[in-house]
Amino acid sequence: AMNISIHHTCSFVVMEYPYPPLTPEEFMENMVSLIRLAKHQPTQNYLHYSSASLEQIKEMSNMALTLNENVLNKMENFHVVIQPVVSAEDGKIKGGEVLLRWKFQGKDISPAIFVPILEKGDMIHIVGRWVFEQTVRSSIRIVSYIPDFYVSFNVSLRQLTDTGFSQYMQEIMDKYHVEGSHLVAEMTESFFDEQPEKLTHFVQECSKMGIRIALDDFGSGYSSLRMLLQYPSNIIKLDRSLLHEITDSGQKQYFIRSIVYACHQFGKQVCIEGVETEEENNIIKETGCDMIQGYYYHKPIELNKFYSLLSEM
Ligand code: C2E
Ligand code: CA
Ligand code: CA
Numbered sequence: 001a002m003n004i005s006i007h008h009t010c011s012f013v014v015m016e017y018p019y020p021p022l023t024p025e026e027f028m029e030n031m032v033s034l035i036r037l038a039k040h041q042p043t044q045n046y047l048h049y050s051s052a053s054l055e056q057i058k059e060m061s062n063m064a065l066t067l068n069e070n071v072l073n074k075m076e077n078f079h080v081v082i083q084p085v086v087s088a089e090d091g092k093i094k095g096g097e098v099l100l101r102w103k104f105q106g107k108d109i110s111p112a113i114f115v116p117i118l119e120k121g122d123m124i125h126i127v128g129r130w131v132f133e134q135t136v137r138s139s140i141r142i143v144s145y146i147p148d149f150y151v152s153f154n155v156s157l158r159q160l161t162d163t164g165f166s167q168y169m170q171e172i173m174d175k176y177h178v179e180g181s182h183l184v185a186e187m188t189e190s191f192f193d194e195q196p197e198k199l200t201h202f203v204q205e206c207s208k209m210g211i212r213i214a215l216d217d218f219g220s221g222y223s224s225l226r227m228l229l230q231y232p233s234n235i236i237k238l239d240r241s242l243l244h245e246i247t248d249s250g251q252k253q254y255f256i257r258s259i260v261y262a263c264h265q266f267g268k269q270v271c272i273e274g275v276e277t278e279e280e281n282n283i284i285k286e287t288g289c290d291m292i293q294g295y296y297y298h299k300p301i302e303l304n305k306f307y308s309l310l311s312e313m
Contacts, residue, residue: 011038013031033054034047066104067102071123075130077102077103078130080100080135080138081099082300083300084096085152086291086297088285088288091297092313093146093313094291095149095150097152119158122162125165128159128162135153136172136183140176142306146310146313150181152184160191160202166209180209184214186216189218189223189227192230212234215231218236225262228259235269235270236269237273240274242255252283256283256284270290271289271292275296276295281294
């Protein structure tokens with residue numbers, strides 16, 4: 001009666017019955033895999049698959065299955081590493097970013113692959129809480145070496161729907177007697193567009209605990225100056241892609257320098273990410289940024305290695 005039309009996409013699978021024949025179970029399994037794959041690529045009119053790609057799909061769902069099992073089995077096969085962040089002024093270690101690692105069939109899988117799988121469901125809530133506890137635990141040892149050190153951790157957009165997260169954070173900080181001033185939560189621009197209220201709430205909770213906020217990956221998407229200034233953050237992390245964007249080094253330096261200048265005007269610190277070469281480092285150092293994080297200085301390393309690095313300083 002209200003004339004509302006609802007559009008729903010359908011996926012069909014056409015399968016040739018092969019010779020030698022499959023068991024009915026195998027047949028169904030292949031069909032379900034293909035449907036799943038089609039749903040993931042809704043813009044394609046049709047997909048054609050061979051047995052090789054079916055194997056690949058099976059391997060992928062096997063991986064996702066193991067991933068979820070590992071999470072539920074007390075974070076089996078997971079651990080965290082830390083990438084040092086240095087002061088742009090003297091190259092000395094000032095902070096570090098905690099990064100998640102997961103082993104599948106003995107091999108390290110990139111977080112760029114497994115984090116999105118965790119983000120599809122509430123698994124990321126469990127993982128995010130665990131990462132936070134690891135961050136707090138590691139900070140105890142680190143702060144004993146460098147009192148004004150900070151450790152940052154990544155927060156996924158979906159974790160904003162974990163309503164007990166900030167309370168959990170407070171409990172963990174109390175448990176280990178760690179103050180929020182040593183911690184930084186890294187979040188991306190998408191939070192601002194997709195969950196502005198939840199973001200504001202989370203940021204308020206963090207600031208009550210003394211935890212600072214970093215805007216991660218700035219310059220990797222459709223970033224704007226408005227985003228830079230409106231995002232409730234203390235630190236801006238400039239994405240590595242900004243280093244590639246402009247080819248002529250004079251131009252590059254001037255461009256990044258203007259961003260750094262604008263951030264400083266608004267009381268924000270700037271960390272430039274992904275500095276790999278000496279040439280890049282020379283350009284970066286002239287921009288007036290506060291911190292640098294990149295392979296040129298340090299790759300992500302095991303916590304024990306990091307502690308011994310600090311004790312040698
Ligand atoms: P991110 O937050 O931007 O983390 C920085 C990534 O850049 C890390 O990759 C780091 O190894 C890499 N990197 C640092 N310096 C350089 C450099 O000089 N050159 C190049 N090419 N890369 C550099 P990683 O560890 O593979 O992490 C990838 C992404 O996975 C992270 O990007 C983050 O979005 C996500 N991630 C990692 N750990 C966590 C976590 O605990 N929770 C959540 N939610 N996401 C995480
Ligand atoms: Ca990050
Ligand atoms: Ca980043």
